[in-house]
Amino acid sequence: MLKTIIVLTGSRDQQMALTELLKAHNPALSFRCAVSLAELEAIEPEVLADARLVAFTTGVIVPAHILDALGYGAYNFHPGPADYPGWAPAHFALYDGAKQFGAVAHVMEARVDCGAIVGVEEFDIPDGVDVRGLEQMAFVRLAYLFWRMSREIACESTPLAVLPIAWSGIKSTKQMYAAMCDMPADIAPSEMKRRIRAFHDDFRGIPLTVTLHGARFQLAGAATPKPIAPAVEAPPLALAS
Numbered sequence: 001m002l003k004t005i006i007v008l009t010g011s012r013d014q015q016m017a018l019t020e021l022l023k024a025h026n027p028a029l030s031f032r033c034a035v036s037l038a039e040l041e042a043i044e045p046e047v048l049a050d051a052r053l054v055a056f057t058t059g060v061i062v063p064a065h066i067l068d069a070l071g072y073g074a075y076n077f078h079p080g081p082a083d084y085p086g087w088a089p090a091h092f093a094l095y096d097g098a099k100q101f102g103a104v105a106h107v108m109e110a111r112v113d114c115g116a117i118v119g120v121e122e123f124d125i126p127d128g129v130d131v132r133g134l135e136q137m138a139f140v141r142l143a144y145l146f147w148r149m150s151r152e153i154a155c156e157s158t159p160l161a162v163l164p165i166a167w168s169g170i171k172s173t174k175q176m177y178a179a180m181c182d183m184p185a186d187i188a189p190s191e192m193k194r195r196i197r198a199f200h201d202d203f204r205g206i207p208l209t210v211t212l213h214g215a216r217f218q219l220a221g222a223a224t225p226k227p228i229a230p231a232v233e234a235p236p237l238a239l240a241s
Contacts, residue, residue, distance in 0.1 A: 001050065001157065002029075002050065002051075002052060002071075002072045002157045003028075003029070003030060003050040003051065004029065004030045004031065004032060004047055004050055004051040004052075005019070005022055005029055005030075005031050005032075005051065005052055005053075005054060005153070005154065006031075006032045006033075006034065006040070006043065006047075006048075006051050006052070006053040006054070006070075007019055007022075007031060007032070007033045007034070007054055007056070008033075008034050008035070008040065008053060008054070008055040008056070008058050008060060008062070009033070009034075009035055009055075009056050009057065009058055010035070010056070010057040010058045010059065011035065012033070012035055014056060014057070015033045018054070018056060018146065019031045019033065021146070021147060021150045022054075022150055022153060022154040023154075025150055025151045025154035025155055026154040026155050029154060032047065032051070034060075035058070035060075036060060037060050037061075037062075037063075040060070040062065040066055041066070045069060048066065048069040048070050048071070049069065049070075049071045050071050050072075051070055051071060051072060052070065052071075052072035052073055052074070052075070052153065053066075053067075053070055053073070053074035053075070053108065054074075054075055054076075054077070054153060055074070055075070055076040055077065055108060056076075056077045056142075056146065057077065057079055057139070057142070058076075061112060062074065062108055062110075063110065064110040067108060067109070067110060072157060073107065073108075073159055073160075074107070074108035075105055075106065075107060075108060075118060075153065075160065076105065076106055076107075076108045076113075076115070077103065077104075077105050077119075077142050077145065077146055078103065078104050078105070078106065078113060078142075079103055079135070079138045079139055079142050080093070080101070080102070080103065080104070080138060081093075081100065081101055081102040081103070081104060081120075081122060082104050082117055082120070082165050082166065082167050082168060082169075083167075083168045083169040084098075084101075084169055084172070085112070085113035085114070085167050085169065085171040085172070086112065086113055086170075086171035086172035086173060086176075087172045087173050087174050087176070087177055088172060088177050088203055089101075089138075089172065090131055090134040090135045090138055091131055091177065091180075091198050091199055091201070091203065092172050092176075092177075092198070093125070093134070094125075094129075094130075094131050094134060094197055094198040095180065095194055095195065095197075095198035095199070098125060099124065099125055100122055100123065100124055100125060101122070101123060101125050101134060101137070101138060102120060102121050102122035102123060102138070102141060103120075103121045103138055103141045103142035103145050104117050104119060104120050104121075104145075104165075105117070105118050105119035105120075105145055105146075105149060105160075106118060106119075106167075107159075107160075107162075112171070113167060113171060114167060114171075116162040116163075117162065117163050117165045117166075117167070118149075118160040118161065118162055118163060119145050119148070119149050119160075119163070120145075120163060120165060121141040121142070121144060121145045122141075123137065123141060130197065131197070131198055131199070131200075131201050132201060174204075174206075177199070177203065177206060178206050180195060180198075180199050181195075181199050181206050181207060181208045181209060182209060182210075182211075183195060183208065183209065183210040184210070184211075185210060185211060185212050187210070195208060196208065196219065200219055207219065
C-alpha cells in the first residue's frame with residue numbers, strides 16, 4: 001500500500017504547499033522531504049518500499065538504486081515542454097525563437113528527461129517576452145499541472161497513465177549553456193542580440209562574456225524579472241573582474 005510521498009524540490013519553501021495539497025487528497029499519507037541527494041540517500045529502504053517520489057523543479061539526479069527501491073514509482077515535474085528536455089529549457093526555447101512552451105510531468109529514469117510522459121501543459125509564447133518572464137509563465141503552468149495531477153499522485157497506487165507524447169529535440173546541458181554564453185569576438189550583431197535575449201540572466205552563475213585581444217568582458221546588468229518585456233537591445237560591455 002502507498003504509505004509515503006517523498007517530495008524532492010529545488011528549494012525548501014516549495015515543500016509545504018506541495019505536501020499540504022497531497023495531504024488534502026489522502027490524509028493517511030506520510031511525507032519525507034528532500035532538497036539534496038544526501039537527504040534522499042538517508043531515507044530508509046523500508047520507507048522507499050512503500051513510497052512514491054515526486055520531484056519538482058530540482059536539479060538533483062536521482063540514481064538508479066533509489067528509483068529501483070521505490071515501491072510506487074517516481075515522477076518529475078519539468079519546467080519545459082517535451083521538445084526542450086534538459087537544462088535551462090526556457091533559455092534555449094527563446095534562442096530558437098520557439099512559438100510554444102509548456103511543462104511536463106514524466107516517469108523518472110536514471111537518465112534525465114527521458115521517461116514516459118504522464119502530464120502536459122502548453123501555452124503560446126507572447127511576443128516580446130524575456131527569459132525570466134517565460135520561466136515565470138512555465139512555473140505557473142507547472143504548478144497548475146501538479147495541482148491537476150495531485151489526486152492521482154496521492155491516491156492511486158497503480159502507475160500513472162502514460163500519454164502518447166514522446167520527448168524530442170536536443171537535451172540541453174550546463175556545458176551547452178556555458179558555450180552559448182561564451183560569445184566569440186567576431187559574433188554577428190544579429191546573433192549577439194539573440195544570445196542576449198535568451199541568455200543574459202546569469203543563470204546559476206554563468207554570465208554572458210566575450211573575449212577581445214586576450215581580455216574577457218562580461219555584459220553588465222542582468223535582465224530584470226518581469227513577465228513580458230520589449231525586445232532586448234545589446235547592453236554595454238563591462239570588463240569582468
